Amino acid sequence: MTILTSQMSLLLLLLLSLTTFHRSVSSNDQKLVQCNEKDEETLLIFKKGINDSYGKISTWSTEIDCCAWEGVHCDNITGRVTELDLGNHGLTGEINLSILQLEFLSYLDLSQNWFDVISIPATQHNITHPSNLIYLDLSTDSIYASPLKPFLHMNNLDWLSPLSSLKYLNLSFIDLHKVTNWLQAVNTLPSLLELQLYNCNLNNFIINPSIQYSNLSSLLTLDLAVNNLTSQLPNWFFNLTKDLTYLDLRWNNIHGEIPSSLLNLQNLRYLDLSFNKLQGSLPDGISQLPNIQHLDLNSNMLSGSISSIVGNLSSLHYLHIGYNNFSGEISENTFSKLSYLDSLDLSSSNFVFQFDLDWVPPFQLSYLSLSNTNQGPNFPSWIYTQKSPQLLDLSSSGISLVDKNMFSSLIERISHYLDLSNNSLTVDISNLTLKGYTLYLSNNSFTGGLPNISPNARVVDFSYNSFSGSIPHSWNNMKELININLWSNKLSGEVLLPFSDLKQLHILNLGKNKLSGTIPINMSQKLQVVILRDNLFEGTIPPQLFNLPDLFHLDLAQNKLLGSIPDCAYNLTQMVASNNVNSFYADVTYELFTKGQDYMYNINPRRRTIDLSANNLSGNVPLELFHLVQVQTLNLSQNNFIGTISKMIGGMNNMESLDLSNNKFCGEIPQSMSLLTFLEYLNLSCNNFDGKIPIGTQLQSFNASSYIGNPKLCGAPLNNCTIKEENPKNATPSPENEDDDSIRESVFLGMGVGFAAGFWGICGSLFLIRKWRHACYRFVDGVGDKLYVTLMVKLNSFHRN
Structure with a gap:
């Protein structure tokens, strides 16, 4: 047994030695491989347009091998550049898309920088070598886009056509409003799996009927949120691909009804149509989407009953359908199959809530919003059963009566956001410690002292209540506080x-x-x-x-x-x-x-x-x-x-x-x-x-x-000012009166001089220039003759009559 153990130890030692030797050789081989000169030249051309205020790409020097440059990754064997990762490096200046001429580049991330312009070289359209690019991210982010720092602009997407291997494309926050054929351009990418065009100022669904869009059949993720798509949802749109799992169209101006062709997307897991102008009722077939997990229809104009439709979506984790015109009854039967539900928003709806007092839901919510709904006067008892809520919004819900112990225990469990404002709650919560980061309890009748607050609190609005006493010493630890409102x-x-x-x-x-x-x-x-x-x-x-x-x-x-x-x-x-x-x-x-x-x-x-x-x-x-x-x-x-x-x-x-x-x-x-x-x-x-x-x-x-x-x-609008007359002999003119008199004298003097100049300018000319004088006499004689003749004709006519 001892001999066997020794042999196995020796064998393990030999294997370890071989592994170490192999790594050493591989490491030496990597050090021996140098960056391709053509790739280095392309990278240096790209660098010329970049302003690097943070010195992130200061290593880009010919004195250092380009495979060791910041963000550059090369193939260990060939030395060709395969990846360029400069995301979130604080870069400004120009994105020169000549960088796409790197023959073996498969990954390019320039996202979340401060670039001013995108340059598309003419040679980009004539790339002869097959593209290996799989991942391309040129997006920025909302924190970088502002009126002082406008979005990047791009007038065409024709440069995409050579990138036939592209699987991931993100152009979010690049202004594409001049690109009317964006869908056709994307159709040239047969391998595309994910397309992110968030906030690109797209304004149409224009499609050329003669073009077949079969190249988009592999698409799994499509994000067109926060654009200006003002049309209806065309039926053909949901026929582009049947494998789509993620579709985000929120914050557009899409109107009309939800087309029944949506039901073609049987693999759909994520659907967000919120903040649009959709109308009508939900297609009945939505309940037949077996894989839907995230459904957001918030803030539209949808109507009708949803209980039977939503109740069959047993895979739902996220259901936000508030701020619509939905109606009908909501009861425990609506949620009996939704055991995975984690986030629920029914705010500002006309539902009639019919829950048994002893109902225990099959789910545990982390997010619940029932704001501006008719819940009261009793606090909904089923909410007490939720063990770890992060957000609870019951503002403007007509609640006045609570079970004090269960209510106190619940609001102490809220870890992030609590909004109970605009109700009629009269509870004393002075002994509680609220853990939420954001706390809205305004416009109630809370009594007693102020509660203790988490040191991580950021917003505290307890205005319009009846809290008394002093501000607790425990509030001294709220180092993250941004807004404190204790008004009234x-x-x-x-x-x-x-x-x-x-x-x-x-x-x-x-x-x-x-x-x-x-x-x-x-x-x-x-x-x-x-x-x-x-x-x-x-x-x-x-x-x-x-x-x-x-x-x-x-x-x-x-x-x-x-x-x-x-x-x-x-x-x-x-x-x-x-x-x-x-x-x-x-x-x-x-x-x-x-x-x-x-x-x-x-x-x-x-x-x-x-x-x-x-x-x-x-x-x-x-x-x-x-x-x-x-x-x-x-x-x-x-x-x-x-x-x-x-x-x-x-x-x-x-x-x-x-x-x-x-x-x-x-x-x-x-x-x-x-x-x-x-x-x-x-x-x-x-x-x-x-x-x-x-x-x-x-x-x-x-x-x-x-x-x-x-x-x-x-002076107006009061009574007019009256100045008492004084004896002129004894009156002492004030500086103001002297100023007024001097101004008046200047005006009159100017008028006199102007009249004299005009008079002698005309009369003097007639006196000195003979031709003018004779012309004037002839004019006066002619006018006199015409007046005489006219007068005599009128008199003769009068005598005849």
Whole structure:
């Protein structure tokens, strides 16, 4: 036995040695193989058009073998380039498709870069060698495409025809709106298995009836989402290939009914027709698609009953049919066969839900949306049985009654997204810890203290409730928080959140509570919205608030703030520049008092606002405030401001609402205010303004209520100004009167000089030039003769009559 064991050990050692030797030889062989010179030349031509700001392809040098260049892979034996992988390398400049002339290239990935242009060499259409290219990805991504960085454009796809071996093609985010024959071009690729044309601005299904599209029979995946396909779904479209497993046509403008030819796709597993304009009922045969796992018909105009159709799709994992006009009854029978269901969306539908109270579904959902459906008043008991939900949306569902223990346990299990807004829930959840990243509980009647929140929370909207007490200390750990909205609750005490640690915070709304103390000094530099309105904050306004570059909405109204507006270097870039900031709005709405009344607005950086009204602020208004030329709403009313209004206010030409009422401003209203052509609301009442209201279309369009309470102010729309006559001997002309008199004298003098020049210009010419003088005499004589003859004829005719 020992001898046998020794022999086996020796044999294993020998095999290991041989393997090591083979690898060593292979490695040495690889080192000996050099890059093909022709391939190297092609790569260097391709590199010439590329701007490599990150130095990712700095290895592309003739001093290094091209098989060792970044992203380049060669065949170990021949040294020919077989793969080029430069995806997500931060490259800009030109994609030169001469790179396709690499004879043995099978894989080319240039996706998710910042290229500006695609160059198609004329020789590309004349490639004589058979193409080995199997994989081609030139796509970019939405984070790279913007108005400042437009999509790549391509005017034709004829260069595809030599690529007969291509199996994967991705041209997503390349503008192809000028390519009217895109389907014919793709038909030249007989081996194609996957076609990705997401967001390519395609606008038609144009097809040439004389062309046979049999070359597309191998196609398995087709993505035409987010284009501008405005026609109906033609029947022939579903005859292109019978092996299709993945079809995405969402976010187009496709209208009409779903054709019955869809049923030809018996292998279909993924179908997305959402966000189109489809009408009519579902074809009955959809229930006969045996392999369908993902069905998304969301946001169309489809109608009819779906219970019997959907109920037979036993392979379904994903069913989103909300935001349609479907009707009929939904019961446990609808879902009795859907044991694999994981994601369900029936939002904004007219279904009648008929579930037994003790029904236990055959599935466990990770995603459930029943928003804007009639579920109440009782919370649907079957939802309590879901053990690991990641998303739950029951907003606007008429729910008011819950089983407190089961409800508390359920919402603590939600790991990502919880939306219970716009119901009538009155539960005390102060002892709970909510784990979701996004939490919408607004517009309910939740009582007690605020619940604990996961450190990973990003959006917290608890507005319009009855939460009381202070903000919990546990909230100090929410380092990922982007939006916090506690508007209109009963919260009190000082705000002790370390805002300087919340470096991702964009939106801070603590308005309409009873919070006290001073405004926190250190704030996140990413703040865009700060609303502390209608609280008990006191002390001065921190200068740091005016050094937030992305801030476009500041509302500190109705507090007990003292002192003056900070006199500092304002760094409110968004209130000076017209560019929009990248923001996380998360469908946030807020109340804004503007144009003399309350409005509900969606968070929008195009609406820039400063509201410091109803405090105890005093002193002069800093000149820096009038440099914020993009501000549309400025409200400084009900304070104790003094001094004059700077003429620079005329440069705030985007102003729509200006309220300076109930202060102690004095002096004249600046003439430059007449330049505020977008002004829709103005209130300067109850100040100490004097003089005449400047003449301008805007300022005279407001009624007298905008100016009352200024005893020394006159001019339209108030009473006309009256000037008391003084003894001319004792009257001392004011500089303004002197200016008016000098202007009047200049006008009259100019008129006199002009008349004299004109008169002597004509008469002097007649006096000095004989020909002109004789011509003038002849003209006058001729006119006199004609008048005499005409008069005599009229008189003779009169006598005869």
